[in-house]
Amino acid sequence: xxxxxxxxxxxxxxxxxxxxxxxxxxxxxxxxxxxxxxxxxxxxxxxxxxxxxxxxxxxxxxxxxxxxxxxxxxxxxxxxxxxxxxxxxxxxxxxxxxxxxxxxxxxxxxxxxxxxxxxxxxxxxxxxxxxxxxxxxxxxxxxxxxxxxxxxxxxxxxxxxxxxxxxxxxxxxxxxxxxxxxxxxxxxxxxxxxxxxxxxxxxxxxxxxxxxxxxxxxxxxxxxxxxxxxxxxxxxxxxxxxxxxxxxxxxxxxxxxxxxxxxxxxxxxxxxxxxxxxxx
Amino acid sequence: xxxxxxxxxxxxxxxxxxxxxxxxxxxxxxxxxxxxxxxxxxxxxxxxxxxxxxxxxxxxxxxxxxxxxxxxxxxxxxxxxxxxxxxxxxxxxxxxxxxxxxxxxxxxxxxxxxxxxxxxxxxxxxxxxxxxxxxxxxxxxxxxxxxxxxxxxxxxxxxxxxxxxxxxxxxxxxxxxxxxxxxxxxxxxxxxxxxxxxxxxxxxxxxxxxxxxxxxxxxxxxxxxxxxxxxxxxxxxxxxxxxxxxxxxxxxxxxxxxxxxxxxxxxxxxxxxxxxxxxxxxxxxx
Numbered sequence: 001x002x003x004x005x006x007x008x009x010x011x012x013x014x015x016x017x018x019x020x021x022x023x024x025x026x027x028x029x030x031x032x033x034x035x036x037x038x039x040x041x042x043x044x045x046x047x048x049x050x051x052x053x054x055x056x057x058x059x060x061x062x063x064x065x066x067x068x069x070x071x072x073x074x075x076x077x078x079x080x081x082x083x084x085x086x087x088x089x090x091x092x093x094x095x096x097x098x099x100x101x102x103x104x105x106x107x108x109x110x111x112x113x114x115x116x117x118x119x120x121x122x123x124x125x126x127x128x129x130x131x132x133x134x135x136x137x138x139x140x141x142x143x144x145x146x147x148x149x150x151x152x153x154x155x156x157x158x159x160x161x162x163x164x165x166x167x168x169x170x171x172x173x174x175x176x177x178x179x180x181x182x183x184x185x186x187x188x189x190x191x192x193x194x195x196x197x198x199x200x201x202x203x204x205x206x207x208x209x210x211x212x213x214x215x216x217x218x219x220x221x222x223x224x225x226x227x228x229x230x231x232x233x234x235x236x237x238x239x240x241x242x243x244x245x246x247x248x249x250x251x252x253x254x255x256x257x258x259x260x261x262x263x264x265x266x267x268x269x270x271x272x273x274x275x276x277x278x279x280x
Numbered sequence: 281x282x283x284x285x286x287x288x289x290x291x292x293x294x295x296x297x298x299x300x301x302x303x304x305x306x307x308x309x310x311x312x313x314x315x316x317x318x319x320x321x322x323x324x325x326x327x328x329x330x331x332x333x334x335x336x337x338x339x340x341x342x343x344x345x346x347x348x349x350x351x352x353x354x355x356x357x358x359x360x361x362x363x364x365x366x367x368x369x370x371x372x373x374x375x376x377x378x379x380x381x382x383x384x385x386x387x388x389x390x391x392x393x394x395x396x397x398x399x400x401x402x403x404x405x406x407x408x409x410x411x412x413x414x415x416x417x418x419x420x421x422x423x424x425x426x427x428x429x430x431x432x433x434x435x436x437x438x439x440x441x442x443x444x445x446x447x448x449x450x451x452x453x454x455x456x457x458x459x460x461x462x463x464x465x466x467x468x469x470x471x472x473x474x475x476x477x478x479x480x481x482x483x484x485x486x487x488x489x490x491x492x493x494x495x496x497x498x499x500x501x502x503x504x505x506x507x508x509x510x511x512x513x514x515x516x517x518x519x520x521x522x523x524x525x526x527x528x529x530x531x532x533x534x535x536x537x538x539x540x541x542x543x544x545x546x547x548x549x550x551x552x553x554x555x556x557x558x559x560x561x562x563x564x565x566x
Contacts, residue, residue: 008466012376018368019377022436023388028446029403040556063409080296087297091290097298103557104300110556111307111486111549112494114521118545121528142304148300202396205496205521209528231398231497238402239501244404253399265395268387 033254040251047127049217054237055244059252064219065132065227066201066256069211072136072223073143073200078193081139081147088148089155090177109145113205116142120210133223135211142206143196150192154185185273191267197262202256214240230256311549315542318342322536327543333507333518335527335537342540344547346509350424350517351493353510354503357428358435358492363485365432367474373440374447375469393437401501404430409502416514422504425513430498434490442487442563446480447473479562486559490552495522495533520544 036103044058084101092098120138128134165187166176212232220227222230234252239245319326322342330343373385408429409421416425450473458468474481504516505526518526524541531538 004467004470009465011466012372015368015372015376019372019385021371022365022392022433022440023385026388026392030391032403060529066486075440080299083293083296084299087293091293092297101297101301103560104304106560107553108300110552112496112521112552113463114494114496114524115307115311115545115548115552118306118314118524118528118542119310122314127361128399128489144300144303158384167290174289186495198394199409202394202398204396204398205525208525231396234396234402235400235497235501238405249402253402257399260364260396261391263391268390 030257033250033257036246037250037254040247041254043139045251046255050237051056054180054215054233054241055248059230059233059255061219062233062252063232063255065211065213065229066231066259068132068227069207069229070197070201070221071134072132073139074193074197076137076140077143077147077196077200081144081193081196082151084144085148085151085155086182087207089152090173090181105148106147108141109149111142113142113203116206116207117208117210119204123278125210129224130209130211130218130226131224131275132211132227134225135156135207135227135229138206138210139200139203142203143200146196146199147192150195151185151189154188155181156193157188158184187270191271194263194270198260198267201263202231202260204235207232214280230259281458285399289407291507302414304516311542311546314539315544315546316539318536318539318543322540327540331509333523335427335540336530340536342536344520344523344540344544346507347518347520347523348547349510349546350503350507351519351521353424353513353517354427354431354499354519355489355492357425357513358431359485359489361428361432361434362439362492366436366484366488367443368446368483369436370440370443371474374444375465375473389437389440392433395499397434397500400430401498404498404502412514417536418514420504422502422516422518423514424503424510424517427499427503427517427519428513430502431492431495434498435491436493438491439484439488442484443477443481446477446483479565483562486555486562488557493519493555494548494552495527499559500525503548509526520548 046058046063047060049056088098090099092101116138119141120134122138124134125131128261132215162180162184163176166180167173171179207229211227211229213226213228215234216226216228230252234256237249237252327342327344328348329345330341331345332341332343333346334341353388369385369389373382377385404426405422408426409423411419411421412423412426412429413421453469454472454476458472459465463471494565499519500522503519503522505522506516507518507523508515510517524544527537528541531541
């Protein structure tokens with residue numbers, strides 16, 4: 001008996017050590033990025049153009065480019081994703097079509113990001129050229145599964161009885177979705193959308209051949225222009241340009257990780273608040 | 281009038297639902313359209329089994345076996361590291377950790393999932409590669425092992441969250457029955473809970489493989505990019521994904537090099553399709 005208790009103690013300690021082995025590097029990564037990146041963050045760094053072959057100056061065009069791409073991704077993926085989730089959760093019957101759609105979503109979520117890049121190159125670039133539009137469309141399709149899944153969960157969490165009451169008052173299915181189900185699912189939907197967009201903002205592979213410009217010292221003028229983007233800029237600074245100061249490298253990374261991190265915090269805050277407030 | 285609007289909206293909703301299917305089909309069609317053009321001039325079998333990837337020599341050679349093996353080596357290493365670690369972390373979070381600590385750990389794992397892969401690639405270059413170089417006395421730390429280690433780390437959030445879900449969804453009475461028979465908590469975990477969660481663990485392994493084999497940027501940056509037949513994890517390798525990312529920018533649209541990279545895309549697409557179907561099957565198996 002003593003022995004099994006001791007085995008348990010050893011096993012649990014081992015589990016704790018292994019868990020810390022995974023968590024500690026995460027904490028260290030954020031600490032290192034803050035310590036090494038923070039000194040680089042000045043108004044000049046954020047708001048000016050790169051100079052000296054990107055070894056000096058700022059990263060403004062990359063920040064703007066990433067912002068435009070996130071915006072473009074949002075424009076295409078949010079309406080489509082939410083409507084697809086409404087279809088699956090509120091309209092679809094249990095049949096082969098629904099099952100096919102579900103399998104398609106699972107596979108969209110699993111397609112390697114570089115394959116999205118190839119697809120974007122084959123379809124959107126041949127239509128619109130290497131452009132913000134082509135990049136946004138590529139990222140939007142990649143983000144779709146995240147938004148659909150999160151929205152579906154949020155819709156599914158709205159109790160059946162809400163719908164039944166709405167129907168019994170004579171509302172149609174769409175009226176019920178619009179006036180009863182959607183308003184109650186909004187926080188969950190927003191959380192999913194933010195997580196999806198923050199992931200899109202950090203992606204490099206899908207934008208490599210569809211939008212990203214190596215060096216473009218001015219801001220894009222239209223959706224048909226190429227743009228710099230933070231993730232690609234980080235790739236360029238760390239592998240393509242020799243002798244970039246580590247201050248600029250870490251500064252650029254901190255800006256991207258900071259953006260993604262803040263979006264994630266907002267998302268988990270909303271999720272937590274939503275869970276607490278839910279009284280049904 | 282209202283009925284009409286409603287009709288239009290509902291049709292739009294139906295179309296949005298079907299859109300995902302259309303996108304999957306479109307992706308496959310566009311990969312096939314460009315990729316299959318390669319096999320007008322190249323033999324499919326020599327493409328798959330050729331040992332030489334010299335896409336810009338004259339005449340070019342498009343043998344992707346070194347790239348396939350590069351992906352296999354990196355993925356194998358990553359899974360060997362990530363699965364035991366993932367199981368351990370998931371058990372600790374789901375069964376052992378005190379409630380408050382559990383939330384902190386879960387946020388830590390979520391945070392890891394949020395770090396863009398290009399950032400982990402950079403950190404791999406500046407920290408992991410020098411460490412491995414020193415540890416194994418190598419000419420360069422940019423090796424398959426560097427890729428495996430970093431990818432294990434990147435696959436962990438997926439693996440942990442799926443295993444944790446499947447542990448939590450093991451019926452309570454299994455656990456209570458075992459404890460009531462006098463088993464310790466630990467005995468209950470590895471004798472009752474883990475076997476009951478096994479299909480979730482298999483799904484996690486599949487999705488982990490999918491995540492690793494499809495990863496591009498970190499692998500491109502830290503595996504050393506040598507398209508040669510790998511023989512050990514301590515060698516530089518080049519994966520399927522990294523090859524596309526590294527070379528597409530230099531190809532001319534419509535050249536056989538361009539088609540060959542799309543053909544690699546077809547292979548990646550099919551692999552991820554199979555892996556995700558398997559994972560889904562494990563997840564929904566009763």
